[in-house]
Amino acid sequence: MTEGKKRPQSSPEDIQNALYGGVPMGRWKEGLLFDGIAPTPGLKSAANWFPRTEKIGPDEMRIIFMGTSPMIRPGQMNTSVFVQLGNGDSFVFDLGEGSVANYIAGGFALNELDKVFITHLHVDHFGALPYLYMFGGWSGRWHNKLRVFGPSGRTPEYGTAKMVEGMQMMLGWHMDAFDLFPNGEGWDIEVNEFDFRDNGGVIYDENGVQVTHWQRSHAKDGASGYRLDWNGLSMAWTGDGRPSQLDAEYAGGVDVYITETQAELISISSGVMGVPPFLGRYTIDTHHTPGYAAGYLMNQVKPRLGMTTHMAFDAYQNEETVAEIRHHWKGPFHFGAPDGVVVNVTKDDIWVREGILPDYPNSRSPQFDFSDGQLVVPLPRNTRADIQEPFVREQEIDPAEYYPEGYHPILLEEWPVDSDLVVDVENLPPALQKSMGENWRDRVAYRKHIDELTAGDEGSE
Ligand SMILES: [Zn+2]
Ligand SMILES: [Zn+2]
Numbered sequence: 180m181t182e183g184k185k186r187p188q189s190s191p192e193d194i195q196n197a198l199y200g201g202v203p204m205g206r207w208k209e210g211l212l213f214d215g216i217a218p219t220p221g222l223k224s225a226a227n228w229f230p231r232t233e234k235i236g237p238d239e240m241r242i243i244f245m246g247t248s249p250m251i252r253p254g255q256m257n258t259s260v261f262v263q264l265g266n267g268d269s270f271v272f273d274l275g276e277g278s279v280a281n282y283i284a285g286g287f288a289l290n291e292l293d294k295v296f297i298t299h300l301h302v303d304h305f306g307a308l309p310y311l312y313m314f315g316g317w318s319g320r321w322h323n324k325l326r327v328f329g330p331s332g333r334t335p336e337y338g339t340a341k342m343v344e345g346m347q348m349m350l351g352w353h354m355d356a357f358d359l360f361p362n363g364e365g366w367d368i369e370v371n372e373f374d375f376r377d378n379g380g381v382i383y384d385e386n387g388v389q390v391t392h393w394q395r396s397h398a399k400d401g402a403s404g405y406r407l408d409w410n411g412l413s414m415a416w417t418g419d420g421r422p423s424q425l426d427a428e429y430a431g432g433v434d435v436y437i438t439e440t441q442a443e444l445i446s447i448s449s450g451v452m453g454v455p456p457f458l459g460r461y462t463i464d465t466h467h468t469p470g471y472a473a474g475y476l477m478n479q480v481k482p483r484l485g486m487t488t489h490m491a492f493d494a495y496q497n498e499e500t501v502a503e504i505r506h507h508w509k510g511p512f513h514f515g516a517p518d519g520v521v522v523n524v525t526k527d528d529i530w531v532r533e534g535i536l537p538d539y540p541n542s543r544s545p546q547f548d549f550s551d552g553q554l555v556v557p558l559p560r561n562t563r564a565d566i567q568e569p570f571v572r573e574q575e576i577d578p579a580e581y582y583p584e585g586y587h588p589i590l591l592e593e594w595p596v597d598s599d600l601v602v603d604v605e606n607l608p609p610a611l612q613k614s615m616g617e618n619w620r621d622r623v624a625y626r627k628h629i630d631e632l633t634a635g636d637e638g639s640e
Contacts, residue, residue: 215483216511218530219523228521228534230286231543234621237265237628240412240524242435243285243534246278247488247516249303249419250452254517256281257303258489260416260437264409267622268386271295272405272416276306279314281518284536288543290319291618294383296390297329298418299402300342305329309346313353316365319545319615321557324367328382330375330392332401340372355566359594363557375401379429393429395420398465406430412524415480419489421465422472427479434524436482437515439489440473442500452491470503477508484522484529488515544614548622549604554615556600562593 188194203209218225219239223232228243235241241263248255257275261282264270271292282292289311297305312325329339347354347368354366373382375394383390388409395402397420406415406429415430417438430436442448445459452459463469468476470487477485485508487500492514504512511529514520519534547554563572578590604612 211509212511214511215527215529216531217528219525219528222523222530222532224532225530226532228519228532230284230534230536230540235263235265235523236525237625238410238412238525239265240409240414240434242414242437242522242524244488244515244518244520245281245285246273246275247518247520248491249489250454250491251276251303255492256518257306258439259307260488260515261285261287262407262414264388266386266388266409266625267618268388268409269294270388270390270407273298273304273418274307274311275303278518279307279310281536283542284538284540285519285534286540286543288319288546288618289315290321290545291543293320293323294326295328296383296405297327297339298395298404298416299330299397300332300337300339301419304418305342309350312346312366312368313350313357316362317357317360319547320365321361321363322548322555324364324369326369326371328371328373328390330394330401330403331372332375333399337399337401338372340370343368343370355561358559358561359563359566360559361557361600362560363555373403375403378425391429393425395426396423397421404430406433411526414524415482417468419466420468422468422476426476430476430480430482432482433480434483435486435522435529436477436480436484437486437488438473438476439468440470440487440500440504441467441490442470442496442503444496444499448491448493448496451493451495470500471506474504474507477504477510477512481510483524484511484513484531486513486515486522490514490516492516543617544611546618547615548619549616550619552604554602554604554607554611556602558597558599559594 219236221233221236223229243261245261246256246259248257251257256277258273259275259278260272262270262272269291271294274295292311292315295308295311315325327339327343331338335341371382373380373392378393379391381389381391388407391406392403395404395418402418402420404415404417404420404426407413413433414435415433415437417426417430419439441463446456449456449459473487487504490500497514513531519536521532521534523530582588
């Protein structure tokens with residue numbers, strides 16, 4: 180701007196009155212609900228989360244609702260709560276049917292999802308486990324086991340370990356078929372079945388992360404809630420169940436308290452949900468947490484943010500759900516629904532956004548730990564000849580008949596090497612080097628951050 184066009188500035192009083200006049204600036208408190216609710220540093224948008232655009236801060240927790248309903252439908256997959264930590268760790272709490280599509284849309288590689296905590300064995304909480312088990316193995320879970328955590332049942336036949344055994348039996352054909360591919364430890368599962376009665380028991384304690392559990396009253400023995408604590412931050416996911424003193428006791432004081440809920444709209448919702456009212460009422464009163472009880476428990480737990488999920492997310496219900504919760508709980512509240520809701524948590528702030536989950540996403544490459552400086556691709560255990568009689572293979576049409584003249588792709592009809600393939604990272608094609616090492620590089624950066632903090636502490640003392 181040229182000197183001649185610059186206009187005289189408004190008076191300090193006018194600037195003060197216009198820009199700062201109606202802004203609290205700490206002079207008064209705005210709103211009823213928003214103490215400690217503000218965007219955390221590092222967000223690219225205060226309204227939306229776009230997959231693969233933001234790193235989690237080193238001292239930040241991010242929670243993404245990947246499935247939010249017991250009744251599966253296109254906008255709401257069965258329940259799954261994903262927790263990511265600034266140290267690069269991530270945790271899957273429940274893995275309901277269809278939720279894997281949202282993990283993919285969220286930009287997460289299946290082989291990153293290697294710790295699954297199942298609250299109970301209703302299929303709307305673990306229906307996607309067979310898919311994750313098989314396709315996660317196929318797409319890079321070659322060097323670490325899938326780890327599954329879940330409660331015992333009153334008898335061994337109803338425990339998590341028995342479910343996994345049954346799942347493996349169900350997947351016999353699939354596993355043998357997928358042994359045509361590199362697999363390594365892909366089919367190994369570490370089952371961590373804990374005693375459902377051991378309230379407050381620690382079932383995971385690694386890298387400064389602790390997961391504890393408590394039992395829920397969900398009609399049948401073997402239903403649990405989980406609480407995760409890390410670096411002064413915490414979240415709890417109750418799973419399903421009737422409101423109980425144990426919830427207040429074991430989730431007490433948590434930063435983000437996530438409970439399931441069902442609004443008291445049994446007869447009106449039957450018209451929308453297709454659940455006969457008598458069945459709805461009986462299901463809730465034996466298994467679930469009514470809206471009033473969700474608010475009652477939030478008021479006992481006193482979280483920095485109370486959330487509900489495992490609920491119908493419908494305009495006609497939402498106001499009612501809020502009204503019921505507000506009867507007892509006056510603090511910060513947000514729906515953990517529909518699918519894709521994202522929560523960022525730091526010591527000072529919590530912020531909830533809409534996650535933009537594309538229908539046709541760019542899926543993330545498998546993620547590998549390159550600390551050893553190498554990528555190892557295991558030798559497949561099977562060849563086609565091992566698992567298929569020759570007849571049907573011999574009926575395959577000669578590719579020369581359908582590929583156009585002059586187009587001669589090199590086909591990989593047999594696995595091209597006869598031992599594990601070992602490649603130094605610097606010899607990987609640059610695109611693979613970059614895409615497959617993203618998570619590992621984040622972890623290295625976190626360790627560096629911690630080292631710097633520690634060095635800073637020593638310097639100041
Ligand atoms: Zn459920
Ligand atoms: Zn259930």
